[in-house]
Every structure is written in C-alpha cells, then in structure tokens.
Amino acid sequence: MKHLKVSYRTLIGLSIALIVGGCAMPPVAPPPPVWEAVSPDREAEYLPYQEKGTGSLSGQAFLAQKNGGVVKGAGNQVLLDPATSVGNEWWGKAGKRWVFRMLTPPSPGFAKARRTVTADADGKFKFTGLPAGRYFVRTEVTWDVVYIGPQGGLVGQMIDIKEGENSEAILNQMTQ
Numbered sequence: 001m002k003h004l005k006v007s008y009r010t011l012i013g014l015s016i017a018l019i020v021g022g023c024a025m026p027p028v029a030p031p032p033p034v035w036e037a038v039s040p041d042r043e044a045e046y047l048p049y050q051e052k053g054t055g056s057l058s059g060q061a062f063l064a065q066k067n068g069g070v071v072k073g074a075g076n077q078v079l080l081d082p083a084t085s086v087g088n089e090w091w092g093k094a095g096k097r098w099v100f101r102m103l104t105p106p107s108p109g110f111a112k113a114r115r116t117v118t119a120d121a122d123g124k125f126k127f128t129g130l131p132a133g134r135y136f137v138r139t140e141v142t143w144d145v146v147y148i149g150p151q152g153g154l155v156g157q158m159i160d161i162k163e164g165e166n167s168e169a170i171l172n173q174m175t176q
Contacts, residue, residue, distance in 0.1 A: 035093075036089060038108075043109040046082060049133060052129050054130075055161040055162055055164065057166070057167045057168070059126075059137065060119075062171075062172050063174075065143075072119075072121070072141070073140065077139065078137065078139040079115075079136075080135050082135055087136060090105050095136060096154060096156060115127055119139060132162050134161075136158055137159055137169050137171065139155060140155075155174060157171065
C-alpha cells in the first residue's frame, strides 16, 4: 500500500475549509402546508368579498436597511386577500413565510376574491372598489448585496376596510 504524502499547508487548508463550510449542511426546506378541506361554508365566506364596494386602500411598501438606506417595493405585486377562515389559514401557513409565498389554498373563493395591483416607483399602491371587511395586504421588498445575496423579504399586515372610506397601510415590517 502506498502512503499519501500531504504537506502541512494542505492539511491546514483542508481543515479550515471543513471548519468554515465543508461540514455545513444546506438548510432543509420545511414541508409544504397541508390545507383544510374546501367546504361550502368556508367558500360562502367569500361571497361578500366578491361584490363591488366603496372602500379603498392606499399605502406604501418599503424597508429600511441597517446602513440607513431605504428600499421601496417599486414594481412589485401587492396582494389583498380577505381574512376569512381560509384566508387566515393561508396567512398562517404560507402568506407570511418566504419559502411558501407563492402557494395558495385549493379554494376557488380565495382565488376569486384575491386582488392585486403593482406598486409604483415609490412603492405606493391603491386598491379601489373594496367591500367592507378585514383583509391581509402583502408584498415583497428585496435587494441584492454583493457576496451575500438577496436581502429583505415579505412585508404585510391585516387591515380593516370600511364602506366609503380610504384606509391606509404602511408596509415596512417583515411579517411575523
């Protein structure tokens, strides 16, 4: 059997590589959410949200960086979803989690009641013709940092809309 000759420098280099990153395991994605069954009662909750209303919602999406800079949600899609039993389930299981941000529950009412607009260059947005009710409003605010990668994430909150009134939302905190 031959002996492998390895220099002291090679051993140190390999040791450092193992310590710094060689032993690190990539993060394991959590399993996707399991949704409650669609039922007529749960779907009926969406009927009032599918009507034309007189309420509106205006707002702005942005995040402050640690260095004092501000990144706006310019050009990003802003989602508005009714806070029904299905909507609450979606928010808790997917709506506020980056890894599941694109998932929706298998509810025809949820899909039909969802409203979307695109934020302008300042991250401002406006929804009109909303029926009164409680909603989740959410968007993404991200930026890239050289050698680190994407930063930021989802910003959103629950908001109450009243008939004939304009509600305002400032989306500047990561969802919890």
